[in-house]
Amino acid sequence: MFRRARLTVAYDGTDFHGFAEQVNAHTVMAELRETLEKVVRHPVDPVGAGRTDTGVHGWGQVVSLDLPERMDLASLERRVNKMCGPAIVVRDLRWCDDPTFNARFDAIYRHYRYHVVNSPAPNPFMARTAWHVSEPLQVWAMQLACDPLIGEHDFSTFCRKPRISDDAQAPSMIRRVISAEWHEVPGDVPGLLRFEIRATAFCHQMVRSIVGTLVEVGLGKRVAGDMRGVLVRRQRSLAGQVAPPHGLVLWEVGYREQ
16 A cells, blocks of 8 residues: 655755756656665655756755555655765655645745855855856845736746647746745855745746846846836847856745645
8 A cells, every 4th residue: 555755855956967857867856766766665656846957956845756655754764865865865754644645736836046146256165056146236126126027927038938849839938926036145155145036836947037137137237127128028038148057946845735
């Protein structure tokens, strides 16, 4: 007999070709699944809450799967972390009350963080997890430019369009952003800035395209008032550079019942 379980997974995406399994590629999910199968000694079919690109990190990625109901979850968590850590770590492993729980389809929001080190010199200890921008940024302008993003919009300007066959219908780029904000992070890292964005769903490269455009606002290459026009025109060419992947982390996935 099997029972539905839920894992909260953290990972350093630097050396992985994204989260989701791909043919002939080293991915987080492939390594996690293979490790689980070694410990459980049975095939598993894990489902992730969201896909992250090559080099993107995760702190609150959620995975659902079926495990033998007599499995000792505490022991399983320890063994998986010993085999996969520190690059991949199961932060929490529990049984689901709902036997139909699906990490992807039951999620009501995804929350991402993006870190920028805004200082003249790079910080070697943040090199794998933050984008270094040496020129001074006007955080207040970047924050002001976030306002047009809130709500339900067509984010075609900021999304990489998927490849589709000639007879297929193009997928919708309409997404609902719940919150978006910049703030300075107090502590021992000079110039550390954090962008946080929460939405019901995201399209490919959406967060990184938004960050790249907002950084151009912070550098004075655009004004905050440009953001709405860039958004509503739905032209990919109007977005700024795509921010590098290593500054991005899937921070949290929300569900109606935590």
